Amino acid sequence: MLDVRRLGLLCDLTRLGTIAAVARANAYTPSAVSQQLSALEREAGVPLLERTGRGVALTTAGRVLAEHAESVLAALERTTAALAAVSTGLSGPLRIGAFPTAVRTLLPTALVALGEQHPGLELMVTELDPVDVPAALRERRLDVGLLNDYDVVPVVPDPSLDAVPLLDETVYLAVPATAPITGDPLRAVRDADWIMAGPGTLCHTATTLVCRAAGFAPRARHHADEFTTVLALVAADQGVSLVPQLAAERPPPGVRLIPLPTRRRTRVAYRGGAATHPVTAACVTALRDSVDAFLRR
Structure with missing residues (x-):
């Protein structure tokens, strides 16, 4: 019989690439991970790993087993969801991870609704950058998480997770209210100072690509x-920036927002097979209702 926890470690190795990375993701030592994978090889009866210099790679059998292991883990999630569906009332922890603008604008309304409709739930919110959400879901530190990307920077879906669309946002060019903008707004600010997210972030990459498509490279003066x-x-006349709709709900005085064709897309993600879990479904419904209320405002 193949051990489910060890199958999870094999899937982690497929995704992360090294024993050390798998150990960090699971709070194990590299030696413990190696021992668990060796035990999985004995259970499988075939070699799953082979040495490649200082690292390891999956054998053909290892790749086949990892592919099927994803299905096994998803089936276990569906089984848990089916058992939860026959219980009376929703109870227990619901751990939600979301990026800061969603925590400020969407989560409060959703949390109030969940608390009123399902008082047995223990609601817990963690503010997370979207890039950290997939790992937190896989490691069961979260039950539901919000992910986003931009149409100019699509993110490759994680095969171990399922997700449904939540919000498609307008992206705005934020400029000082006194800035003389005529014609194409991006070309009008090609020589302006820019306020950009930190290098390597999704927002930084999106800004760079949007500006490149307009024929220039943004000159970053500030990073935030x-x-x-x-x-x-922006209100202090320190530069211009790109801001998604959730963040632009109540801009400070002195800021003008100009809508652009660029879109930011937010999804609700959870572990593969968990879509039918009553707690997951209740959370998705509450978030969608909160988005509807936000858009009406």
Whole structure:
């Protein structure tokens, strides 16, 4: 019989590439991970790993087993969801991970609704960058998480997770209210100073690509990852920036927002097979209702 936990470690190795990375993701030592994978090889009866210099790679059998292991893990999630569906009332922890603008604008309404409709739930929110959400879901530190990307920077889906669309946002060019903008707004600010997210972030990459498509490279004067800070700097005439709709709900005085064709897309993600779990379904419904209320505002 193949051990489910060890199958999870094999899937992690497929995704992360090294024993050390798998150990960090699971709070194990590299030696413990190696021992668990060796035990899985004995259970499978075939070699699953082969040495490649200082690292390891999956054998053909290892790749086949990892592919089927994803299906096994998803089936276990569906089984858990089916058992939960026959219980009376929703109870237990619901751990939600979301990026800062969603925590401020969407989560409060959703949490109130969940608390009123399902008082047995233990609601817990963690503010996370979207890039950290998949690992937190896989490691069961979260039950539901919000992911986003931009149409100019699509993110490759994680095969171990399922997701449904939640919000398709307008992206705005934020400029000082006194800035003379005529014609194409991006070309009008090609020589302006820019307020950009930190290099390597999704927002930084999206800004760079949007500007490149307009025929220039943005000149970063300030770096800020929190949109409240970004808008405060724009209001202080420190530069221009790109801001998604969730962050632009209440801009400070002195900021003009110009809609662009670029879109930011947010999805609700959870472990593969968990879509029918009553707690997951209740959370998705509450978030969608919150988005509807936000858009009506």
